[in-house]
Amino acid sequence: MSEVPLARLFEIATRRRPIHSNPEVILPVQPDRPIAPEALFRADDPPAPGDGVRRRILELGSGWGEFLVDWLQQHPADDYVAFEIKSDRIRRTIKRVRKLEAPHLRVVPVNFAWFLEEILPPAAFDWIIVNFPDPWPKRRHWKHRLVQPDFPERMAPLLRPGGQIHLATDYGPYARKMIQIFRRAADFEAVFPDSDFLRRRPADVPVTRFEQITGESEGRTPYFTRWRLRSGRPA
Numbered sequence: 614m615s616e617v618p619l620a621r622l623f624e625i626a627t628r629r630r631p632i633h634s635n636p637e638v639i640l641p642v643q644p645d646r647p648i649a650p651e652a653l654f655r656a657d658d659p660p661a662p663g664d665g666v667r668r669r670i671l672e673l674g675s676g677w678g679e680f681l682v683d684w685l686q687q688h689p690a691d692d693y694v695a696f697e698i699k700s701d702r703i704r705r706t707i708k709r710v711r712k713l714e715a716p717h718l719r720v721v722p723v724n725f726a727w728f729l730e731e732i733l734p735p736a737a738f739d740w741i742i743v744n745f746p747d748p749w750p751k752r753r754h755w756k757h758r759l760v761q762p763d764f765p766e767r768m769a770p771l772l773r774p775g776g777q778i779h780l781a782t783d784y785g786p787y788a789r790k791m792i793q794i795f796r797r798a799a800d801f802e803a804v805f806p807d808s809d810f811l812r813r814r815p816a817d818v819p820v821t822r823f824e825q826i827t828g829e830s831e832g833r834t835p836y837f838t839r840w841r842l843r844s845g846r847p848a
């Protein structure tokens with residue numbers, strides 16, 4: 614089967630949808646050029662009250678927005694960029710975020726399997742969050758998983774020095790694969806002491822909709838794993 618040309622994928626990914634009329638929604642303007650930082654982040658004025666730090670967060674597959682709403686409640690000065698493809702989930706997320714005081718959220722509604730690091734500014738993020746990505750359990754579907762062997766080296770250039778990647782999944786085989794991939798990644802070191810993962814919730818992590826659904830129906834305990842960019846690496 615012939616490959617779909619990049620320009621055609623870009624046309625599909627950015628085709629007009631009603632959700633695009635929300636000011637929080639940002640589209641890339643070219644398939645191979647980063648979105649301008651000023652379209653994603655606040656101008657660098659003094660941080661709002663709170664912990665006094667303005668971090669930049671990237672979430673891949675934000676779903677219905679539980680994690681980001683909780684984050685923006687805890688850290689109102691932070692700038693948050695979420696990738697999510699489904700319009701109903703984006704709509705629900707935006708509605709919830711608008712109830713918060715002075716949040717800064719931008720949603721990029723494109724397929725991250727098609728466009729991701731090419732359309733994001735380099736060395737821009739302090740955190741990358743991946744909660745309960747689609748597990749694709751069948752071996753012939755593994756190629757669709759977000760976390761592939763090259764995921765750490767693709768994500769490292771997006772992070773600022775000391776930036777972290779947080780991943781959660783309740784699907785054991787995918788968790789083990791993620792951990793194996795990050796253990797081999799020279800650019801990253803494990804954050805959780807004594808172990809590369811936790812089977813109990815870190816204090817700063819809320820329950821997401823997907824976790825709740827599968828936890829209730831299938832009774833699985835999630836794996837949480839976190840990796841920090843080693844000092845002196847990419848950025």
Ligand SMILES: C[S@@+](CC[C@H](N)C(=O)[O-])C[C@H]1O[C@@H](n2cnc3c(N)ncnc32)[C@H](O)[C@@H]1O
Pocket residue numbers: 673674675676677696697698699702723724725726727743744745746747821822823824
């Ligand atoms: C299993 S759900 C988890 C949602 C949320 N993180 C949670 O924990 O409730 C995966 C999410 O990623 C989104 N998603 C999956 N593949 C995607 C892709 N290629 N591009 C953008 N979003 C995607 C889905 O629409 C869905 O909302």
